Structures are given as C-alpha cells and as structure tokens.
Amino acid sequence: MNGSLARALALGRAHASLSVTASPADVAEALDGRLLGCGRVEEVARYGVQQAFGRGNLCVVDAESRAVIRIETENEYLMAMVDGEPVVSTPDLVCVLDRRTLQPIAVDTIRTGDEVLVLALPGPEWWRHDERLGHVGPRAFGLTCDPLLLEAS
Amino acid sequence: MTGLAPTLAAMLASPGWRDVVVLGGAQEPGPELVGSRVLMDVAGHPSAMAGELLVVLLASDHTDWRIDALISRASAAGAAAVLFAGVEPLGRGAQLLADRLQLPVLGSPDPLAAHEYLNSVTAEPDVVRAALVLKAVTALRRTEAGLESVLSTTSAVLDRPVTLAGSDGGTLAGEPLEGSERADLVAALPAVPVAWAAPYRVDLPSGAVLIAVSVLGAGPACWLVARLPGVVPAEVAAVPAVLTVVAPAVGQRLALRRLELERDARQRTSLLGELLHGEPSEATRRRAVDLGWQLDGWHTGIRIGADGQVDVAGRRTDVVEAFDAEGLQAVVVEQGDGWSAWITAFSEPTANEVQEQAAAIRRVQRRLVQTVDAYVGVGRVQPGPSGIATTLAEAGDAAGLARGRPETGRFLHVDRLGLAQLLLAWTRTDTFQPAARALLAPIEGQPGDLVTTLTVYLDTESSLAETAAVLGIHRNTVSARITKIQQLLAVDLTNPNERLALHLACRTTRD
Numbered sequence A: 001m002n003g004s005l006a007r008a009l010a011l012g013r014a015h016a017s018l019s020v021t022a023s024p025a026d027v028a029e030a031l032d033g034r035l036l037g038c039g040r041v042e043e044v045a046r047y048g049v050q051q052a053f054g055r056g057n058l059c060v061v062d063a064e065s066r067a068v069i070r071i072e073t074e075n076e077y078l079m080a081m082v083d084g085e086p087v088v089s090t091p092d093l094v095c096v097l098d099r100r101t102l103q104p105i106a107v108d109t110i111r112t113g114d115e116v117l118v119l120a121l122p123g124p125e126w127w128r129h130d131e132r133l134g135h136v137g138p139r140a141f142g143l144t145c146d147p148l149l150l151e152a153s
Numbered sequence B: 001m002t003g004l005a006p007t008l009a010a011m012l013a014s015p016g017w018r019d020v021v022v023l024g025g026a027q028e029p030g031p032e033l034v035g036s037r038v039l040m041d042v043a044g045h046p047s048a049m050a051g052e053l054l055v056v057l058l059a060s061d062h063t064d065w066r067i068d069a070l071i072s073r074a075s076a077a078g079a080a081a082v083l084f085a086g087v088e089p090l091g092r093g094a095q096l097l098a099d100r101l102q103l104p105v106l107g108s109p110d111p112l113a114a115h116e117y118l119n120s121v122t123a124e125p126d127v128v129r130a131a132l133v134l135k136a137v138t139a140l141r142r143t144e145a146g147l148e149s150v151l152s153t154t155s156a157v158l159d160r161p162v163t164l165a166g167s168d169g170g171t172l173a174g175e176p177l178e179g180s181e182r183a184d185l186v187a188a189l190p191a192v193p194v195a196w197a198a199p200y201r202v203d204l205p206s207g208a209v210l211i212a213v214s215v216l217g218a219g220p221a222c223w224l225v226a227r228l229p230g231v232v233p234a235e236v237a238a239v240p241a242v243l244t245v246v247a248p249a250v251g252q253r254l255a256l257r258r259l260e261l262e263r264d265a266r267q268r269t270s271l272l273g274e275l276l277h278g279e280p281s282e283a284t285r286r287r288a289v290d291l292g293w294q295l296d297g298w299h300t301g302i303r304i305g306a307d308g309q310v311d312v313a314g315r316r317t318d319v320v321e322a323f324d325a326e327g328l329q330a331v332v333v334e335q336g337d338g339w340s341a342w343i344t345a346f347s348e349p350t351a352n353e354v355q356e357q358a359a360a361i362r363r364v365q366r367r368l369v370q371t372v373d374a375y376v377g378v379g380r381v382q383p384g385p386s387g388i389a390t391t392l393a394e395a396g397d398a399a400g401l402a403r404g405r406p407e408t409g410r411f412l413h414v415d416r417l418g419l420a421q422l423l424l425a426w427t428r429t430d431t432f433q434p435a436a437r438a439l440l441a442p443i444e445g446q447p448g449d450l451v452t453t454l455t456v457y458l459d460t461e462s463s464l465a466e467t468a469a470v471l472g473i474h475r476n477t478v479s480a481r482i483t484k485i486q487q488l489l490a491v492d493l494t495n496p497n498e499r500l501a502l503h504l505a506c507r508t509t510r511d
Helices: A004-016 A024-030 A130-136 B008-012 B065-077 B092-101 B111-123 B125-142 B147-158 B179-188 B233-276 B282-290 B312-325 B351-369 B384-403 B419-427 B432-443 B450-459 B464-471 B475-489 B496-510
Strands: A034-046 A055-062 A068-074 A076-082 A085-089 A093-098 A115-121 B021-024 B036-041 B053-058 B081-085 B105-108 B162-166 B171-174 B200-203 B209-215 B222-228 B298-307 B330-335 B338-345 B373-383 B411-413
Touching: A024 A034, A024 A115, A034 A068, A034 A076, A034 A085, A034 B092, A055 B092, A068 B065, A068 B092, A076 A093, A076 B065, A085 B065, B021 B092, B036 B111, B053 B065, B053 B111, B065 B081, B065 B092, B081 B111, B092 B105, B105 B111, B111 B125, B111 B233, B125 B147, B125 B233, B147 B162, B147 B171, B147 B222, B147 B233, B179 B200, B179 B209, B179 B222, B209 B233, B222 B233, B233 B282, B233 B312, B233 B330, B233 B384, B298 B312, B298 B351, B298 B384, B312 B330, B312 B338, B312 B351, B338 B384, B351 B373, B351 B411, B373 B384, B384 B411, B384 B496, B432 B450, B432 B475, B432 B496, B450 B464, B450 B475, B450 B496, B464 B475
Parallel strands: B036 B053, B053 B081, B081 B105, B373 B411
Antiparallel strands: A034 A055, A034 A115, A055 A068, A068 A076, A076 A085, A093 A115, B021 B105, B162 B171, B162 B222, B200 B209, B209 B222, B298 B338, B298 B373, B330 B338
16 A cells, blocks of 8 residues: 555654643644544443454543543444544544553553543545445444544545 | 423333333433334434433343444434333443433333333323223222222222321321321311312422322221322322222221221120129120120229210220230220220239229320320229129219319329218319309309209209208299209209219308
8 A cells, every 4th residue: 555654654753753741632733633532531341252352342531521432442443432423433543542651552451540532543545445445444343334534634 | 291291200200110220311300201202223313302202122232332322313303311122231431421411311121111101191191090090990899808908909000109097197007108298298188078079189398299089988087198209290190080989999998897896886885884784694794705804803993084076986996005005904895975994803902003003094094195185083993793883983983073183184093082082072172162163153142042952952862852852842843943053054964974063062162
C-alpha cells in the first residue's frame, strides 16, 4: 500500500514531538485526528475466549461533558460510540492514549481506572474503496453496523 | 387519556408488573407512562413517541452495544422509558448512559405481558374494572364461611392488602394498617357511615392510596379498606367496585358471627338468671358444667357497669381478656348494661388473698377504662351455689354506689365491713349530704309532706298499703303522692339504682 510507511513515520514523529503537558485538543490536532473524549475508564468487559480473541468492550466517561464513550474491541479497537450513537468504526482507527504519558494503550493492557484520551484517526484511503470496505467494515467483525468513517482529510 | 397515565413507580408496584425490574436510570417517582409501544428487537428504530414506554421483545444480550444504541435512539424518539426482554443487568456503559439521558431502563422476563398490562390500564380502564369485579365474584363464590377467608380472597384478587377496620381505624381482621395511615384514614371517614355513600379515597403523604367502603351489618360500623402503594388510575377506579361487591359478603359474615355471639350470651344470661333464683336444679347444674362454671367452692362476685352505649355482648371478650391478663379465672356473663362476673376458689380465701384479689380486679378495671366507661363493685366471698347470688347482689349494690364515687376511682369492694355500714358511713360524708338535699329539693316544701311519704314508701319496700297504714292516710292519697313525686323528681321508682339513691338521700335529710 503506497504511503503506509511514510504516514507511520510522520505520525510517529508528530507523536514524539508532543509535550506531555499538551491539551487533549492539541494532541488530536497534532496527530490529525478527532478527539472523542478524555476521562476515566469506567469498565472493561472481556467476553473471554469463546468468541474471537480479545473480544469485549470498554466504557470511558468524558471528564468534562460526562458523555459516555463505549468502544467495542477485538484485539484492536473496532468501533466507538458516544452517548449510544456509533461515531467511528473500522477501517478508521480508534486510539486510546494514556492521559499523562500520551503513550498508546493496547486492548490487552487497558484497565478500569485508567485516565485516557480517546482519538479517532482516519484509516488508509485504500480500504475505503467500496469493494474492499466489506472486508474491514464492522460487519466483518460481527458488529451489525455500517462503516462510519471520518471525513477524509 | 393522560388522566389515566400512571407514574413509573406506581406501575412497578402494581400486580401486573410484579416481575418487572429496573435495570438502570432509576427515578422516583419516574415519568408518567401514557401507553406502550412494541419494537421487535434491539436493532429496530422506534418511531416518534410522546411519553410511551418502548417495549423491546428480543434482547438476548444486555451487554451488547446495540442496547446502548437503542437507549440512545429511544431517548431521542421521546420514549418515557424502555423495557427489554430479560432481567440480566446492563453493562456499565448502558447504565451510565441511562442515567445521563434520564431514561429509565426496565427488564422483564415477559415483556409482552408487561406491554399488554400497561396498555390495558392506560387505554381500557373499564375492562380492567370489569375483569377484577368478575374475578372477585367468582372467587367469593368458592370462598369458605370465615371472615378471614373472605378478606384473604379479596386480597388475592386485588393482589393488595385488605383490612377490615373499625371506625377508630383499629384492625378487626386482615392485615393491620400502620399507625400514621390509620390516623389519616380515621380523619377522612365520617363517624356514621351512610348506606349509599360512595367509597372513600384517602391519599396518603407517602403517595399510597387507601380505598374504604363501609360495611353495614349488625353491630358497629366498620370499613373494608384496601391499600394501594401507588396511583394507577385504572386500579384506583376498579378497587372501589370490587370492595363494594365484597362488602355485603363481609357484612353477612359479621352478622353470622354476631348471631353466634348473641346466642352464647343469651345462654349464659339465662343460666345466671336461674342460679340467682335460689338453689339450682339438677338440669341447671348440668348446664353450668357444660359452660365450665364451678358452682361449688367460694365465690367472689364482681359487677362491672358501663356508662353510655356499650355493646355488652360484643365487648365481653375484652372483659374476659382483661381478667386473663391479670391472671384471674373469672366467669363473665352479660347482664343488663354491664357484666356480672365471679371468681371461684376451692377453699376459703384468707384476708390477704381477698385483698390481693381486690387489687387485681382493680387493675382489671383500669384496663377496661381505656375503652369502656366502667364502674366496678366487688362482693364478699360466699360459699356454695347460692353464694353466687349473694355475692353478686352485694357486688351489684357496691357497683351502684361506685358509679357516683369518682374519688375512689369508681371502684368499691364490700369486704368484711357490711354493705349497710358502708352505706351509712358514706351518707355522713360532706360530699353526699349537699347532693342528697339537692336531689330532694324539688319535693321539699311541697304540700302533703312528700319527703316523709317517699321515705316511708321506700322503707316499706314500695308498698302503697303499708305506707298508707304507717302514715294513717288513704291508700289512694299515697298513690297520688308517689305519682307526683315521680313527676317532680323525674325519676322512675322501679329502677333499683334510682330507688337506692333516693332512699339514701331520704335517710340523710331526715336525720
């Protein structure tokens, strides 16, 4: 896929140059993403191994607006809902960063009580093609929901 | 239609929603539910609503993300609450969301039943009422004879506690009311119920409602009361109809119970009447044994009089209970406007025992005074079957005296001191003399020396001929004077109590 590596490097550099005191909005802007919320992880539910690996969900309450953010997971973050309304899904990226260190937290290490930033970053343009979208959209992961994509930036 | 909308809290307390639980977004008392709409499963999109309950028939996993999504959509559509199939707890996110959107989320193992019940109480109150009344009529036909079973049947039909309360709110049968609710009920009810009066509705500060229907039967008025924990308008309209159907059945059970009570009372009274007329016959003794009366031994007679309108037969149980509470094994018989009772001992009681017994009887009186305006006389200990008559006669006289003596707590014990001496001693007191003069004042100074005539008449046991002989006047003159005395004093000389009072008064004023 053309440009993947370049994008990864650019993102890595932007992330590395962030100061730990940067505000959530600054972080979202620097990483060219959308801020979904910032607050405490209220619950992490893992469904166990009967279903797909890492399947579960977590719920974050935004410290400021008290909005309830729910993220469906399966090894990666698949879909995010704000106040019960799905807002972003694969193939776009949902990222969870530690509030203090701004380090990304993976699905298998996130815990109840973590203070986090929830960001959405646009996924690769290539997957947005109608023919490929079916393979990476939420339905491919068992979530009966149409893909919800950020505006291409 | 909004007038029929119950609050969520009232619905949760209603019989048709017994198995509905709150899963999240709890509120007190919650929104009003104007109706119910069904959605097949959690993926559905509700159409716009105005305060209805959204019932979701299929919701297998309460932690699924679609539950959160549906809560959000229901809130946006204007639902008053959401009810999901199943009672498993929601995920934390859904609970937080329900709280945030202030949307109560309910669960039920049978969502369709909950939907139909809500729809019937909001849209078809007449059907609810008719169904309850029919159910009550059918159940009553199968119920047993007892009063308790009528109340428990009614309670089961309504699925609410049902009480039979006296006019003071006291429980006669069924589940008792709480103290404060009792006070509110009594305050709202009229003292004398009217046959055609509509059922009463009492709204309590707690939000609960009492529905009261008067039961008219033999004896004092009472009320059939149902307690509803919340206002479901259809139920509040239906319960009075059910109670109105049940009330005559309760009245009939009460009348039967009363009949039994009166029959027993009459049996006791007539047997006592026979005992008071001399030595009892074999048949009388047998009947006494049947009633558990001990005729031999030493008897202490007790007379309990009651002022005012007292249901002597109905209150006998209270008297028996008061004696039992003081550890006295007394036979209690309804007689006139009070009760005659006696306590039997196998051997002659010592002076000390007599004193202790008198003290115990006094405590009995104190118990009774709380509900009955009672005055008590106690006779001396007398042996044998005929002793019952003697000691009761003494007790009766003592009670007559006790009635006018609040300074002794309206209690008088004729102990070793004879009754005559007691009376005499009492007539010399400063309290009695002015009273005696006042009593005779209307005939004082009237032509024909009425005071002397009355004194002689009473001394000669109300004999006109004897009085005429003693005073040396014609019998007709005596008769005319006595009639005049009765008119002036407005007394009935055939009444033993009034005669006794006049007799004493005459003694005092003449000395």
